Amino acid sequence: MKQVNKNIFAFIFFITLLLNYSDLFAETNAGYDLNYVMKISLIVTVLFIAILMWLAIIYSEKNDVNGEILKSPLKSFMKWLTRSVPLEKEEDIMFHHDFDGIRELDNRIPPWFNFLFYGTIFFSIIYMIVFHVVGDGNVQDNEYKLEVQQAAFEREMLIRSGAFINEETVTFVNDVATISEGKEVFSKNCVACHANDGGGGVGPNLTDDYWIHGGGIKNIFKVIKYGVPAKGMISWQTQLDPSKMQAVASYIITLHGTKPASPKKPEGNFWKEETTTN
Numbered sequence: 037m038k039q040v041n042k043n044i045f046a047f048i049f050f051i052t053l054l055l056n057y058s059d060l061f062a063e064t065n066a067g068y069d070l071n072y073v074m075k076i077s078l079i080v081t082v083l084f085i086a087i088l089m090w091l092a093i094i095y096s097e098k099n100d101v102n103g104e105i106l107k108s109p110l111k112s113f114m115k116w117l118t119r120s121v122p123l124e125k126e127e128d129i130m131f132h133h134d135f136d137g138i139r140e141l142d143n144r145i146p147p148w149f150n151f152l153f154y155g156t157i158f159f160s161i162i163y164m165i166v167f168h169v170v171g172d173g174n175v176q177d178n179e180y181k182l183e184v185q186q187a188a189f190e191r192e193m194l195i196r197s198g199a200f201i202n203e204e205t206v207t208f209v210n211d212v213a214t215i216s217e218g219k220e221v222f223s224k225n226c227v228a229c230h231a232n233d234g235g236g237g238v239g240p241n242l243t244d245d246y247w248i249h250g251g252g253i254k255n256i257f258k259v260i261k262y263g264v265p266a267k268g269m270i271s272w273q274t275q276l277d278p279s280k281m282q283a284v285a286s287y288i289i290t291l292h293g294t295k296p297a298s299p300k301k302p303e304g305n306f307w308k309e310e311t312t313t314n
């Protein structure tokens with residue numbers, strides 16, 4: 037194998053390796069599955085090394101009259117990679133100086149070392165292009181922004197799922213969808229004790245100005261959530277998610293002042309809403 041051929045091989049080897057890995061950086065940046073990219077990269081690398089070894093062996097074989105090298109592919113590969121001079125020929129490359137009996141061999145720089153050296157230079161170019169020319173170099177900054185974006189998205193989802201709705205944060209939601217959802221929850225779960233129109237039965241009248249546990253969306257939500265087990269009002273937090281409890285509480289607010297068919301007499305204390313919306 038001629039020297040030129042060898043260098044070309046080495047060059048192709050490293051170009052492929054580096055393109056392969058620069059690909060990896062580019063793709064992870066774009067948010068592809070890292071695992072997948074790693075696997076592909078590994079397969080390509082291993083394949084390439086295998087092909088390279090195979091070629092090296094074929095080329096060595098040509099110069100190998102006795103078939104010695106072919107017997108040991110690894111040996112031939114190592115030889116190709118280190119370009120070391122065999123022991124019996126060391127005399128030829130011995131320097132002519134002598135330091136107290138210590139002599140020096142004029143070995144050439146092994147190819148593997150050069151591969152690494154030129155490889156790092158090549159890698160730096162690819163790296164620069166990927167991160168500073170194509171990308172803006174703010175790798176951490178971008179990661180941070182992505183994470184913040186992701187967190188904001190998750191928060192939005194949590195808000196929509198009602199995870200943040202509790203007796204402190206609950207608000208009266210007066211839109212058609214919420215009120216009709218609340219009405220549905222009410223007719224499914226509550227009418228047995230509070231009557232169809234909220235006029236009361238086993239449970240108190242929910243349409244008047246008198247509340248045992250206080251009126252207003254927050255108190256109503258709290259009673260629905262925790263219940264008053266001792267008095268026959270169960271806790272609903274295991275059966276209704278927070279947004280449903282908010283909906284039914286909002287629905288109860290809208291019942292205020294309506295005229296039930298057979299209203300139960302007022303129980304509890306007079307409750308005056310401070311603002312009409314809360």
Ligand code: HEC
Nearest residue numbers: 225226229238239240247248249250256259264267268269
């Ligand atoms: C098994 C009967 C029963 C069911 C079903 C029931 N409640 Fe009650 N509820 C009661 C009783 C009894 C009380 C009164 C508790 C007390 O005296 O402290 C009450 C009280 C309440 C209060 C507080 C009233 C006040 O004056 O402070 C609200 C609000 C309420 N219920 C809403 C609901 C909602 C909403 C549902 C359906 C999701 C529901 N209840 C289902 C029996 C029931």
